[in-house]
Amino acid sequence: MLEIKDIGIRLGDFALEEVSLQLAPGDYLALLGVSGAGKTVLLEVLAGLVKPQHGQIKWNGHDITLARIQQRPVGLVYQDLSLFPHLDVYSNIAYALKVRRLPKAEIASQVEVLAKETGVSHLLPRFPGTLSGGEAQRVALARTLAAEPAILLLDEPLANLDAKLKGELRGLLRQINRSGKTIIHVTHDFMEAATLANKVAVIEKGRLAQFGTPEEVFRHPKSEFVARFSGIKNIFPCRTEPMPGLQGLQKATINPNCALAFLGPEEHTQGFVMIPQEDILLSQNPIESSAVNQFQGVVKESYISGAGMELLIDAGFEVVVSVSRLSFEKMALMPGKNVWVSFKASAVRFLAD
């Protein structure tokens, strides 16, 4: 159990204030925020690179707030990776093992296992300067995993990677997390957060704006900042399958009673679908239109959002829809009202697992 309590630090103009959160073993926390919000500073405090001015960090009941860097249960992967440029990939990965003075044969076999797990076996004799971004990212991950940290701290691990590599690395991170490791993953990309994490913390100007499950944070943002930052609230894990006879259309099953259609490659896979809330149409009756997806639902909640209104609608799945105040009043979209929700298959975005 990791307990972060009232952590505060002032660095020049920047201040991190009263950040508190708790993580259970095996949790995957996405630390979200715009750049300069203080996400990296929090990681550095956890790793002991900077000392907090107040607050406490506890790991399994032990106070590690001021513990030495080399005696903490955390492994940090910097955004710039900081691989040792004078050591080859093998020696980079073996670094933490040599620190523990393991016998040579043991080091060799552990490096082999780690390299295989992270897919860098073919890179072992290379030097960091010759690696691509994705390769270097994997090597940095393997090097940190070799130290067997209880908590893995990742600073923007998917930034600067192309879509294919991102997908591969996401899979790897999920696999590492499933093996029981607690992960704290700093990102400014809510999609990364939504697709990997079981806990989300949003940091705004050095303060913790919200902390909870991705559903809580994205569906029920506590502040306008969180709402605007997360942007898309309608994001659902799904299984996909081709729809026979309907060329190009895929079926995404988001719960046992509910599936929707989207445009995508014909294959069976897993992933996430997202429906931008401004692309969803509300009507009092079913309508004839080009929208393939049409569901009957009921308004559950309504609240003011900026110049318009946001409605939470239960249509077999909970979906957030934006409407203008004029439409809200004209259609009397109060909680309990029956409505039809429709959106085009092409409005649905899909992100493969």
Added chain:
Amino acid sequence: MVFLFLSGLVLLFIVAPLAGMFLNTSAGQYADTLTDPTVMRSIRLTLLSSLAGTLIFGIAAIPLAYLLARKDFFLKGLVNGLVDLPVVIPHSAAGIAILGVVSRGTLLGKAGEAAGITFVGGVAGIVLAMAFVSIPFLINAARDGFAAVPEKLEKAALNLGASPWRVFFTVSLPLARRSVVSGLIMMWARGLSEFGAVIIIAYHPMITPVLIWERFTSFGLAYARPVAAVFVMVCLAVFVLMRLLSKNHLHVRN
């Protein structure tokens, strides 16, 4: 065009006197000098004394350079200034200063005598004088080298569980090696050429710069020049060789 002309002039200024010295020495004089045991002994003494000074004081100077590059402490500016002091004071004055510390009546002098080390008129004094005037070259080069190593890499090593000691030897020192080696070579080369400080502490045993001076004052230019020419060539040869060796080594690693 003006720049080219001025650059040429400066290069000529450096090369011409040396070239003149080499060309004014005949083959016979070279042969005589190279077989003169006094000259050969002094060259060996000069090379080894400077090397000893570099290695002995380098062991302490490298950690100091690291501290200067990494840590902020009270009066750091003053310490940086102190390090450069031997470069700016006249070397005869440096010799007098060292003599004041190691002459027979002093604590260090007595301690040396008890241990069988003679500073005044001895090799130990030569080593000390050479190291004193040349140590800024090593400290400055090594400090710049350490400063250029990203601190993040050291933090990354700590994060992997390494002790600060291990981090220094496996990350900081290897990454600053080019500058440290270059500093060692500079220190050694500077030590070889020292005259002022050494002659005050030890006229004998005679290092080559002192021998050149002695031949010049006793016998004249014609006798001093061949020794000077040979010594300059030896220095250049060793200097170039060391540079090449350190460069090749690094090239393979990167």
